[in-house]
Amino acid sequence: MKWFVFALLILLEFAKADETDPSGKFLLYSDIQVANRTESLLRLRNVPIVRYKFKYDSLVDRYQLGIIGPDAQKYFAESIEVVPSKTFTSKDRSKAPTVVTNFPVVDKNVLFMHGLVALQELIFRYEALSAAIDSAETDASKRKDELLAIEKRITSGVSAQSKTKLEIAQKEAELALKQAQLDAQKAEEEMLLVQRELEHEKEMVEYEANLVRERMARQEELERLNNEQVLKMEKELAEKRELLARETNEALQKLRQTQSSELEQQKLEHEKEKIRVEIDAKAAQKRIQQEMELLKMRTQSKLDTERMITGIKTISAQVSRIVSEIFAKPKQVAIVTGIILGLIALYYVFKELFKLLRQYVQSRIGKPSLVRETSFTYSIVPHFIANYFSRPEELSSSRKMLEDAFSNIILSSEDKQRVVHLALATRNTKQSDAPFRHVLLHGSPGTGKTLIARRLAASSGMDYAIMSGGDVAPLGEDAVSQLHGLFQWAARSRKGLLVFIDEAEAFLAARTSVAGAGSGDGASSEVHIRNALNALLYQTGTPSHNFMLILATNRPQDLDVAVLDRIDVSIPITPPALPQRLELVKLYLNEHVVKVANQSQQSRSVLSKLFGSTRGVRYVTDDCLSEPVLHRIAAETEGFSGREIAKLFIAAQYAMFLAEKSTLTAEILLETVALKVEEHHIKRGNFAQLRTAEHAVDGKAPADASAPVNRKVKAKK
Template sequence: MFGGFGKNNDRNNEPQTLSQAMQPDNPPRKGGGGGSLSNFDPEGLERAAKAMRELDKSRNATKAFEVIKTQEATKQHESAAKRAEMEAYSQQQRAQNIEREAEEARKTLDAQTQHERHRAEYQDELERKRQVDMLNAQKYMQEEQLKKQEEMAARQEEMRRKTAQYEAELKTKTEIAKAKAQSEGKIRQERENHDLILQKLRMEAAEQRDTVLKAVSDGGKMLGEGLASYLDDKDKLRNTALTITGIAIGIYSAKTGIGIGGRFVEARLGKPSLVRDTSRMTFSHLARHPITSMKRILGVGKNEQDALKGIVLEKGLDTQLRQIATSTAYTKKNRAPFRHLLLHGPPGTGKTMFARGLAQHSGLDYAILTGGDIAPLGRDAVTELHKLFDWAKTSRRGLLLFVDEADAFLQSREVSKISEDQRNALNAFLYRTGTESDQFMMVYASNQPSQFDPAVLDRVDEMVEFDLPGPEERKSMVVMYIDQYLLKPPGRWAKPVQTEDIGEAEIEQVVKETEGFSGRAISKLAIAWQAAAYGNEGAVLDRETFFKTVELHKKSMSTKDLWLEESKARAKMLTADA
């Protein structure tokens, strides 16, 4: 019944519905003026008509048609479901594409942000590096300029010294030649005029004898006549009395003036009681050493001394102190206000030696006092301090006032319990040092600078720490003091010490064993070596005595340190009880 329809399906290789079979393969297009029939296939229409006729003849035509409609509707539903599924899949793909695009955009944005951050960091690093390089370059240029200035100043100073030396030598030669020529001319003249001079002397002697005799005769006559006339004249007697009274008054006035002048000179040349040592001229020094004093007054043999002569220090500290010495010397030459220094560190590290060398290098006078001398003065401390600073201002060259153990006097008024006299003395000291001065320079030395009064620290312009010497400095000190006290001892009659089996290795061993020694302790060790050598016949120092002396010296130092700690503990207990 459906044979024709089935054959048609086989021919087309795919199932077709009735409506599909009835539709032509190439339907005409709309809007084409009736369309083109060149592609029209009449066989399909014939097959459809044939299938319709056979279907109409069948008894189950209605059912078949319903089945066909159902199949067609099912296929349409399936096609709609597929279209919906494809639409959903397309929407899902679009959503996924959007998500992927958003993720790619986010990654791209993150990459751009990270790149910008890296770029900014790199630029910042380059800028910092450029700034550091610029600062280093500026620092290098400043150091080079300062070095050139120092070298120029040193060259100028050397030229000045050479010029002054040449002028002095030339002047000396000229004076010697002049004196020699004058003496030779005078001798020649005396020899040539010997006879004339003798005749002249004889004539002068005869004339003088006659003159004296005549004067004695006339004087006797005049004296007798004058005395008689004087005694008869009352006015002359009255005038004589007045003259004698005036002479007495003049003598008394002269005596009083000499006393005042002496006190004035004493204020200029005398030494205040607080000063332990000074390079200024005093009456006692003038009396004991007149020749040296006159040379010093006239400036004969005056040479500039190295501020660090005989002092061994760490390289950085050495450079800092030399710069301070140079600046102080030029400050004095330019009459600028002096800068006050604080030298702090363990005892025996060269603070006092540097203060003396600084004064001599810069051309200043120096005066040394200790803080422990002020407290026992009591009420007189204020007066003595004023005398000290008045005396300091009279120095023609300027004065470097070195206060050793300054913490004993300049303790904090807020922490330490000090007496009223000490407080007044401290206030007087602060008053005299409160303003800058081009007449004196203060240098403080202390082992405990933390105890200073804040007002004293405010007056300090620069602080320098003297630490214990390191291995290299100790080695230099050992070699220097061995040469100074053993090989070339001071004194005209001192006998040099002969060393046996003492070489570089022994000196290195001593350097290791003197860890914690100060410069003063090493100098005392060298003196102990000298004493040990002089205790032997022939002044010989062998290796055994060399190291034995080191051990004894270390033991003595340990005992001293123990006593010092016990003393500090007792002082602390007494302070706590008070």
């Protein structure tokens, strides 16, 4: 049954699987009919299989075995498909591929399926022949059994007639047996013929399959080579085009540059010529003017000389006459000399008197030049009247008032508690007429030290005056008199004056650094600063009932030991923590962004509202005000001071102005925050390097500016 196994293998290898749904019903085909096996076998038997050469074959002089187009059109018309164009690779690789239009293509799948149908017909015929042979063999066996039975009856004594009939029956049985043998032999021959035909068909199918595979492989290889060649040619063509375009652009660029340089050179030459002509004309005109001026000056000089000679002669004659008259009377000479000396003495006396008067008036009603900002104004009301109308408040109401006064100052709970206690103590000190205590506020820049000083003065019922330590050095030798004038002016305040000195380390630094100063202008400036420091130490050497001194610095370790000795209370102001930063973010977002947007929307003109114009109107999206965004900003601004957070939202305001449709979104806000955080880290990194370098020069270890004052003073050698 080799032929049957082979047929099954061919069917399993080449038959296409039908796509069916889960229910087993066909989905892809319609009008399904049973194939006519006899017709397919007849077509395969009659179609000629020839050897031929193909005109567009990629191999030279190669013979192929198969069915040519006209025979396929005659016997298998459904296998022919005419394509609009067919590309064949040329035998010469250097030549372009050949394109044939309306080319008939033989579908080998159709021929293959006809071969399968014919093979199925041969299998059916082989099965029928096998059944006929089996039936003939069964009949012969039955007749042989009958013949043996007859022979047994003959041997048992049948008559001669029966023997004759037996012989006739035996001969007929032999003839039937011979006929069955002939039929069996004929069936075997037909079976061998069918088997040979099947083997031949198998060889043909295998050969055709091999040819198809080889042809497909060669076709794929040729198509691959053709595609590679086409791609290579296209790439070379694109490279050539790009190179040509580049060379053209370079040539055009060079030509433009050459023309531009020539034009610029011509313009330059023209300008040079124009300037040279103008210079020559101006020079000629100037020479003429100079000659005229020289002539005029010579004439005028001659006239002046003559006039001067005449005047000198007249004056000398008058002076000689007056001198002769004076010396003729010596008493008049003494009177004139006394009058001149008296006038000179009166000039210097009045100059000093006016200077003293100016200082007195300034100390009484004027503001010293060192003070940048103050709430103190001179009053002409006598002290006993002003004191009569000012009544001290109760302690409980004062505490509540102080807590309300410092409620909108965002500090940590510990720092706020210290500041409120200081304000309460200062208020009670003023009411009990006790001497004021001097305070040091130290911490990072922008943490609100100046605001705390203002609010402390207001809540304590005192006047305040704000000055900067950097303003002392430029005064030079006048700094001492200005400081004394400041404290004399402070003594005139009836409420008591809170003197706030920002950047106190600018002139209150340790005097050990001044002692080793060299000569020159730098040494002179250091001496003036040291004198100013001594003046402040003189004014604060004893407890005062007139003023309270508050020093603010971010470098407390640089202050002089004598200044630190004058300090009664030292309060560190730490950078805001996460809860305080969240409050600052909400405060400055509302102040610098939301209020500006609301004001721009409310200030729209009537025409803008009528025509729907949004020019100049700012918007803030709701996601900017969401709690997650605010908490994220507060978390990312770790290490920021209050001033830096305020500047961050000023930058967000400018980002809103520049944004599309003047709308600030959460994305733009977070981008601005990221930029400011990066700037903060860069500044802090540079500041740390600068501080390290300064302390390396001074021979000291770097200290934290926000640390409490705990400084050891080195003894002078």
